[in-house]
Amino acid sequence: MKASDVCAVAFVALSAVASPGWAQVPGPNNAITDVPGIKVGHFTGNPLTGTTVVVAEKGGQGVAGGVSQRGGAPGTRETDLLKPENMVQIVNAITLSGGSAYGLAAASGVMQCLEGQGIGFPVGGGNVVPIVPTAILFDPGRCGAPFNYRPNFSFGLAACSAARSGPVPEGNVGAGAGAVSGGVKGGLGTASVVLDNGIIVGAIVAVNSVGSAFDANGNLYAAPLELAGEFGDLIPIHGGPPPSKSKPAAVPGGLLRNTTIAVVATNVELTKTQATKIAQMADDGLARALKPTHTPYDGDTVFAVGTGRISMASLGDPAFAEYLIGGAAADVLSRAVVHAILSAESTACEKSYCDLFPNACRNKKKGAQK
Amino acid sequence: MSRDRRSSSYACAAAVFTLFLVSASWAQTPGPLNAITDVPGIEVGQYTSTDASSGGGTGTTVVLSRAGAVGGVSQRGGAPGTRETDLLRPENLVEKVNAVVLSGGSAYGLAAADGVMLCLEAQGIGFPVGPGQVVPIVPSAILFDPGRCASFSRRPDASFGLAACHAATGGPVQQGNVGAGTGARSGGVSGVKGGLGTASTVLSNGIIVGAIVAVNSSGRTFDTAGNFYAGFLELGNEFPLVSPAGADVVPPSSLLQNTTIAVVATSATLTKAQATKVAQMADDGLARAIKPSHGVGDGDTIFVMATGRDTRDATNLVNGIGSAAADTLSRAVVHAILAAQSIHVGSCNVTSYCEQFPQNCTK
Numbered sequence: 001m002k003a004s005d006v007c008a009v010a011f012v013a014l015s016a017v018a019s020p021g022w023a024q025v026p027g028p029n030n031a032i033t034d035v036p037g038i039k040v041g042h043f044t045g046n047p048l049t050g051t052t053v054v055v056a057e058k059g060g061q062g063v064a065g066g067v068s069q070r071g072g073a074p075g076t077r078e079t080d081l082l083k084p085e086n087m088v089q090i091v092n093a094i095t096l097s098g099g100s101a102y103g104l105a106a107a108s109g110v111m112q113c114l115e116g117q118g119i120g121f122p123v124g125g126g127n128v129v130p131i132v133p134t135a136i137l138f139d140p141g142r143c144g145a146p147f148n149y150r151p152n153f154s155f156g157l158a159a160c161s162a163a164r165s166g167p168v169p170e171g172n173v174g175a176g177a178g179a180v181s182g183g184v185k186g187g188l189g190t191a192s193v194v195l196d197n198g199i200i201v202g203a204i205v206a207v208n209s210v211g212s213a214f215d216a217n218g219n220l221y222a223a224p225l226e227l228a229g230e231f232g233d234l235i236p237i238h239g240g241p242p243p244s245k246s247k248p249a250a251v252p253g254g255l256l257r258n259t260t261i262a263v264v265a266t267n268v269e270l271t272k273t274q275a276t277k278i279a280q281m282a283d284d285g286l287a288r289a290l291k292p293t294h295t296p297y298d299g300d301t302v303f304a305v306g307t308g309r310i311s312m313a314s315l316g317d318p319a320f321a322e323y324l325i326g327g328a329a330a331d332v333l334s335r336a337v338v339h340a341i342l343s344a345e346s347t348a349c350e351k352s353y354c355d356l357f358p359n360a361c362r363n364k365k366k367g368a369q370k
Numbered sequence: 371m372s373r374d375r376r377s378s379s380y381a382c383a384a385a386v387f388t389l390f391l392v393s394a395s396w397a398q399t400p401g402p403l404n405a406i407t408d409v410p411g412i413e414v415g416q417y418t419s420t421d422a423s424s425g426g427g428t429g430t431t432v433v434l435s436r437a438g439a440v441g442g443v444s445q446r447g448g449a450p451g452t453r454e455t456d457l458l459r460p461e462n463l464v465e466k467v468n469a470v471v472l473s474g475g476s477a478y479g480l481a482a483a484d485g486v487m488l489c490l491e492a493q494g495i496g497f498p499v500g501p502g503q504v505v506p507i508v509p510s511a512i513l514f515d516p517g518r519c520a521s522f523s524r525r526p527d528a529s530f531g532l533a534a535c536h537a538a539t540g541g542p543v544q545q546g547n548v549g550a551g552t553g554a555r556s557g558g559v560s561g562v563k564g565g566l567g568t569a570s571t572v573l574s575n576g577i578i579v580g581a582i583v584a585v586n587s588s589g590r591t592f593d594t595a596g597n598f599y600a601g602f603l604e605l606g607n608e609f610p611l612v613s614p615a616g617a618d619v620v621p622p623s624s625l626l627q628n629t630t631i632a633v634v635a636t637s638a639t640l641t642k643a644q645a646t647k648v649a650q651m652a653d654d655g656l657a658r659a660i661k662p663s664h665g666v667g668d669g670d671t672i673f674v675m676a677t678g679r680d681t682r683d684a685t686n687l688v689n690g691i692g693s694a695a696a697d698t699l700s701r702a703v704v705h706a707i708l709a710a711q712s713i714h715v716g717s718c719n720v721t722s723y724c725e726q727f728p729q730n731c732t733k
Contacts, residue, residue, distance in 0.1 A: 073463040074456040077480060080445045080671070087449040087666045100505045101487065104453060105528070108481040123514070123627060127522040129476045138499070147503045148491075153481075153528075257499065296463045301456070 024328070026227050027192035030339075031168040032202030034192035035265040037063065037307030040204060041163030042174030042188070043155045047145035048347065049098035051106040051155040052174030052188060054204060054263045055114075055163045058308040062090030062121065062131055066275030068283040069135075071259060071293075071300030075101040077134040079301075084273040088131055092119050093160065094303045095134040096175035096206050096261045099150030107134040109156025135301040137208040137259035139178030143349035168204065171343035175206035175261065181341060182212025182290070185350040189340025191332050193227065198267075198310060199321075201328040203282070203336040205262035210297050211290040213341045218357040220341065222289035222334035231338055235360055259299035260286060262336070264329040268315065270306030274322055279304035281326025285333030304329065398694065400605050401570035404705075405543040406580030408570035409635040411435055411677040414582065415538030416549030416566070417530045425715030426520020428474035430482040430530040431549030431566060433582060433633045434538040436495055438466030439675035441509060442645030444653040447629060447663075447670030451477040453510040455671075460643040464507055468495050469535065470673045471510040472550035472584050472631045475525030483510040485531025511671040513586040513629035515553030519718035543568045543582065546709035550631065554586035555720060556660075556707060557619075561590060563713065563722045567706025571605065571698045577680055579691060581652070581699040583632035585706040588668055589660040590619055592707070596727035600659035600700035609704055610730040618661065629669035630656060632702070634695045638684045640676035649674040651692025655699030672699070 027034025037057050044050040056063045067082045077095075081088050095110050097103035111130045114120055120128025141147035159174065168190045170176075176188025186209065192202035207213065214220045223234055264282040283302045287293045294300050315321035342361070346352040354361035401408025413434040420427035443458045453471075457464050471486050473479035487506045490496055496504030516522045534549065544566075545551075551566030564587065570580040585591070592598045595616025601609055634652045653672045656663045664670050674695070684691065708731065712722040724731035 069456045072461065075454065076456045077453045078451065078477065080450040080452045080455055081669075085448065100499070101454065101507070102484075102491075102505065105481070105484040108478070108484065108527075111478060123476070123517075125517060125522065127517060129478065131477070141500060141503055147500070153484075299457075 024193045024195060024227055026230060027194050027200060029167050030192055030230060031190040032192060032204040032263065032265050033165045033168055035200050035202045035267050035307055036309045038202065038265045039163040039165050040168045041159040042169060043159040043162065044173045044177045047143065047149060048172060048177040049139050049150055050174045050177035051095065051097040051151045051159040052206065053093055053095050053110055053159040053163055055093045056091060056265060056305045056307055062092040063305050063307050064089060064270045064272050064275050065091035065133065065303060065305045066272055066279040067133065068279040068302045070283055071298040072296035073259065074299035074301055075104060075136040076301060077104050077107050078131065079133055082133060082272065084276055088121055089272060090121060090131055091133055091305060092130045093132045094263045095132055095156060097134065097136050097151045098139040098175055098178050099136055100138045100140055101136060103136040103151040104134055105153050106151040106156035107132045109153040110160045113157050113160035133303060135261040135299065137175065137179060137206055137261055138257045139208065142178055143347055170339055172345050176340060179206055179208035180350050181207045181209045184356055185344040185346060185352045187340045187344035189336040189343060191335040191339055193328050193332050195324065195328060199325060200267045201264065201325060201332050203262060203264045203329065203333040205260060205333060205336045205340055207260050207337050207340040208258055209260045209290045210258045210295050211292040213290055213337055214353065218360050220338050221291060222338050225331050225334050231342060235362060258297050260290065261301050262333055263303045264333055265305045265307060266325050267309040268306050268321065268325055269308035269311050275304045275306055277322055278326045278329050282329035282333050285330035289334040289337035398571045398573060398605055400608065401572050401578055403542050404570055404608060405568040406433065406570060406582040406633065406635050407540045407543055409578045409580045409637050409677060410679045411437055412580065412635045413538040413540050414543045415534040415536065416544060417533040417537065418548045418552050420552065421520055424520050425713045425718030426518055426524065427552040428515050428525055429549045429552035430471060430473040430526045430534040431584065432469050432471050432486055432534040432538055433675065434469045435675055435677055438468055439677045440465055440640050440642055440645050441467035442642060442649040442674040443509065444649035444672045446653055447668040448666040449629065450669035450671055451480060451512040452671060453480050453483050454507065455509055458509060460646055464497055465642055467507045467509055467675060469508045470633045470675060471508055471531060473512050473526045474515040474550055474553050475512055476514045476516050477512060479512040479526040480510055481528050482526040482531035483508045485528035486535045489532050489535035509673055511631040513550060513554060513584055513631055514627040515586065518553050545705055547711050550584035551706060554584055556585050556587045557590035558588055562707065562726060563710040563720045565706045565710030567702040567709060569698050569701040569705055571694045573690060573694055577687065577691060578637040579634065579694040579698050581632060581634045581702040583630060583699060583702045583706055585630050585703050586628050587630045587660045587663065588628040588665045589662040591660055591703055593617060594619055596730050598704045599661060600704050603697050603700050605701065628667050630660065631671050632699055633673045633675060634699060635675045635677065636691055637680040638676055638687060638691055639678040639681055640684055644684060644688050645674040645676050647688055648692045648695050652695035652699050655696035659700040659703035
């Protein structure tokens with residue numbers, strides 16, 4: 001076979017397989033809430049820290065979940081029960097929170113909120129135990145805030161009570177309120193994609209990374225993944241030194257001071273095993289949007305849930321459906337990271353990306369943020 | 371035939387000789403308290419909440435290492451409720467844990483760890499993250515006991531963890547219907563009262579291994595005649611007399627609300643990877659003491675805390691420490707069942723092992 005034939009075959013294969021299933025547009029809110037069955041609630045503290053809750057349901061019941069925990073300094077709850085071999089097959093909500101390990105307390109407030117609505121794993125006699133896996137990021141004591149001001153039970157209760165579908169506030173809110181990222185203000189971001197076979201995938205992320213979302217020239221690594229002008233026509237920045245290959249600088253502030261945490265959701269019915277695979281593939285979206293990622297100082301943790309509005313059986317080969325969903329989940333998560341960075345606002349202590357690179361953001365559309 | 375018999379007697383002699391060698395290097399005695407607190411630097415605190423009118427109760431047990439202990443975990447039960455187990459993976463940054471919390475209350479009981487964190491922070495104990503700032507590292511596991519002889523909403527919260535942490539001390543450890551073992555049961559509807567147990571072993575090389583366990587198992591710990599499966603692991607006459615052999619009992623299959631949770635501590639200096647290995651080996655101690663174990667409805671989780679007071683390189687000692695950890699944990703399970711007390715309050719009736727087999731509990 002000649003090289004040109006190989007090329008032609010590859011092109012046909014690409015057109016026949018990849019492209020038709022791969023036409024992608026953002027959902028109406030370009031948010032994880034575009035996935036039916038997903039609600040989001042934030043509670044933002046003052047000074048800046050906070051909690052974000054993602055509630056997932058189908059017919060009032062929980063849905064299958066999985067996790068990828070690859071960062072080196074995690075703070076987590078209920079990740080063991082997500083292992084495919086373990087009994088509980090559902091999650092009711094995922095909590096993302098500031099406050100370092102102290103912030104794990106927020107999940108107890110979420111549990112109380114859900115129990116009050118009768119939502120949880122049934123354990124007999126009308127009683128439920130809400131299944132609320134959780135991950136935290138490090139933000140206490142930043143920018144002169146008291147170290148002991150951090151999300152607690154009441155943050156989780158308030159965030160859960162505020163959970164709703166529709167547009168999701170981004171930037172200095174919820175779990176992203178106190179976040180920083182690679183020298184600029186971090187924050188909360190969300191995004192979604194609708195594939196032409198009806199699959200919807202959404203992501204929400206609190207970006208608080210050691211690594212940076214942009215190169216030395218200010219170009220966002222994940223900018224090429226933009227859909228429908230969502231990044232506000234970012235202007236690539238030319239000139240200046242080429243993107244840095246230099247040794248990373250010492251980590252300011254020492255250990256345990258970062259972590260990016262995320263949830264991806266799809267409207268497809270998943271098993272726990274499939275949700276685990278989707279979480280692993282989605283985690284690659286962090287790798288593409290942030291450099292470096294999953295460091296010893298980041299507790300990077302990505303949860304995945306499937307709300308079961310489309311049956312896996314209706315999509316044909318389940319492995320191929322997983323492949324599509326996982327690939328889309330990675331891209332959606334990368335885009336959510338960009339939204340987080342673009343939506344973040346400068347504080348007294350950290351400049352936002354757009355204040356640091358006003359040239360890059362000069363065409364940023366008003367209202368490009370959701 | 372005779373050749374077979376001869377060769378099997380050679381094999382038998384070889385086995386006996388091997389056993390002799392093993393036991394010679396394997397002299398084990400319980401520590402002075404026969405408790406996890408025999409490991410220097412390990413403290414235990416418990417908070418027990420009981421309702422005299424209903425017979426119900428629950429509680430929290432904290433195992434504390436103020437100087438920090440290298441941690442590991444084995445999570446093999448099918449219905450776990452846990453906190454901070456991801457950070458225990460060997461590749462992750464934080465190496466030392468400050469405390470491990472065992473608690474009743476199902477997943478709601480994970481809130482107890484919040485109270486333990488505040489208690490430790492107030493004492494400046496934790497992973498340092500800045501001037502005067504610490505984040506206490508407090509892995510946690512829960513067991514299912516809500517709604518047993520009491521309201522479903524009665525369960526450990528942050529105040530339980532705070533109280534248990536404040537009560538932490540070295541010295542003797544109360545066993546039975548206390549702390550995380552307060553509401554525990556073992557062996558299902560036809561079973562007995564579960565509880566909290568502890569044990570320790572001093573190896574001939576001077577390394578100390580201790581275990582503490584809250585037994586709330588779907589499986590049983592003894593046969594129909596009352597013989598403990600782990601009875602053969604007795605050290606220093608610590609168990610009751612053995613009865614004539616009985617039969618295994620297959621527990622009912624509908625038991626989905628259980629969980630046995632434990633901490634093993636050692637004076638050895640271990641890496642996180644070695645602590646993980648010791649946790650895995652210790653988990654076999656549950657398998658020997660409880661049948662079945664690690665079931666679908668058991669969230670069985672074993673933590674390890676290595677205090678490093680014994681500064682020897684443990685590379686060639688891990689096997690011995692892990693074996694002793696398994697045996698010590700098995701013995702702690704037997705202590706838990708022996709120390710558990712019956713509850714007979716109104717319609718709340720749970721029989722203890724010693725009520726069921728009084729002839730075995732004369733010691």
